Amino acid sequence: MTSEAFSFKGKDGQMLNGRLERPVGPARAAALFAHCFTCGKDIFAARRISRRLAGAGIAVLRFDFTGLGHSDGEFANSGFSGNVDDLQAAAAAMADAGLPPNLLVGHSLGGSAVIAAAGGIASVKAVATINAPADPGHVTHNFDYAEIEAEGEAQVTLGGRDFTISRAFLHDLRQSTLTDHLRGLHRALLILHSPTDAIVGIDNASALFTAARHPKSFVTLDGADHLLSRAEDADYAANTIATWAERYLDMAPAAPDPAIPEGITRVVEADPNGFLQDVHLGRHHLKADEPASFGGTDLGPSPYQYLAAALGACTTMTMRMYARRKGWPLTGLSVDVSHKKRHATDCEDCDKGKKIDSFTREITLHGDLSAEQRARLIEIADKCPVHNTLEAEAQIVTRLVH
Numbered sequence: 001m002t003s004e005a006f007s008f009k010g011k012d013g014q015m016l017n018g019r020l021e022r023p024v025g026p027a028r029a030a031a032l033f034a035h036c037f038t039c040g041k042d043i044f045a046a047r048r049i050s051r052r053l054a055g056a057g058i059a060v061l062r063f064d065f066t067g068l069g070h071s072d073g074e075f076a077n078s079g080f081s082g083n084v085d086d087l088q089a090a091a092a093a094m095a096d097a098g099l100p101p102n103l104l105v106g107h108s109l110g111g112s113a114v115i116a117a118a119g120g121i122a123s124v125k126a127v128a129t130i131n132a133p134a135d136p137g138h139v140t141h142n143f144d145y146a147e148i149e150a151e152g153e154a155q156v157t158l159g160g161r162d163f164t165i166s167r168a169f170l171h172d173l174r175q176s177t178l179t180d181h182l183r184g185l186h187r188a189l190l191i192l193h194s195p196t197d198a199i200v201g202i203d204n205a206s207a208l209f210t211a212a213r214h215p216k217s218f219v220t221l222d223g224a225d226h227l228l229s230r231a232e233d234a235d236y237a238a239n240t241i242a243t244w245a246e247r248y249l250d251m252a253p254a255a256p257d258p259a260i261p262e263g264i265t266r267v268v269e270a271d272p273n274g275f276l277q278d279v280h281l282g283r284h285h286l287k288a289d290e291p292a293s294f295g296g297t298d299l300g301p302s303p304y305q306y307l308a309a310a311l312g313a314c315t316t317m318t319m320r321m322y323a324r325r326k327g328w329p330l331t332g333l334s335v336d337v338s339h340k341k342r343h344a345t346d347c348e349d350c351d352k353g354k355k356i357d358s359f360t361r362e363i364t365l366h367g368d369l370s371a372e373q374r375a376r377l378i379e380i381a382d383k384c385p386v387h388n389t390l391e392a393e394a395q396i397v398t399r400l401v402h
Contacts, residue, residue, distance in 0.1 A: 008092075031105055035110050108131055112178060115129065126249060194223070195220055232297070323377065
């Protein structure tokens with residue numbers, strides 16, 4: 001996965017700042033992410049979800065709405081309709097870059113905004129919301145109506161930061177509704193919401209789901225807070241969106257990356273804050289990770305599990321080829337492989353006190369085989385090429401690529 005700066009002009013000519021997360025190899029789809037009210041593109045959930053979607057082959061643009069983060073313009077003059085305009089400008093910029101968005105993802109008020117913006121973006125086929133309010137005016141409970149109406153604008157503190165809220169901004173929020181947008185969405189809709197969300201209650205998800213037409217789906221984010229501040233909650237949301245989107249985006253299977261030479265296995269870090277890796281082997285794409293107990297997110301096998309799998313797969317293939325060549329009635333077989341390190345107390349060629357890797361294979365053979373045939377197949381298991389590689393002293397040459 002790569003992350004690059006991506007800036008574009010908003011409706012009124014202001015420069016909006018974003019980051020484009022690209023998957024390794026050709027993108028299978030493109031998505032546009034809308035952050036929560038007054039948050040910004042670099043909030044934890046936006047970063048985490050965008051990077052996980054990129055790991056699934058979906059290029060994602062996340063950007064700061066007008067007047068927020070590193071984007072130009074006045075936040076007080078933007079309003080909800082301004083967010084919608086920003087999303088449509090972002091979609092046009094993505095299309096110009098050869099990545100017209102097929103998927104819109106919105107968090108909190110950003111979820112309301114993507115519903116309202118979808119109708120103006122022809123390339124969009126699916127929309128996903130996370131803890132989104134059914135009424136954009138929901139956020140106005142943070143404001144003092146009387147002061148804003150009387151003075152024309154007022155300073156409010158949201159999330160520990162001060163913002164200027166104008167009368168026009170307030171009116172825009174209170175007049176915006178999603179009912180017509182939902183009825184005319186004509187795109188697949190996924191609603192993710194936490195039943196314990198203390199900021200935007202679960203009743204908002206019910207209202208959105210009831211007003212929308214099929215195809216529509218609802219997934220609960222049990223135990224998550226409004227901002228998805230826990231990694232496991234953000235990861236679950238991202239994985240759910242990626243899996244759901246495959247059904248509606250007609251995502252082709254990931255193609256081999258032409259930049260990877262034939263015969264090369266390339267491992268690319270998918271998450272610099274964890275251990276998730278993208279593994280590219282020709283047209284095959286796998287994940288590697290560590291268990292949660294080791295600081296990972298358990299979204300793929302660990303490196304040692306892959307090593308054990310290589311030994312097990314090579315063992316069964318070698319035995320099958322031998323039985324097939326002999327015409328023996330081997331109807332099925334399986335191999336259980338376990339791995340551990342043990343002290344080299346009985347290793348004559350090892351230094352005392354060191355540990356060596358120990359693999360245990362438990363082989364099950366099915367079929368009307370004689371005792372001699374079974375014994376011979378167990379001998380053949382030791383002829384497995386991966387077995388021989390593990391028992392030999394392999395040489396590993398490392399070079400730094402500039």
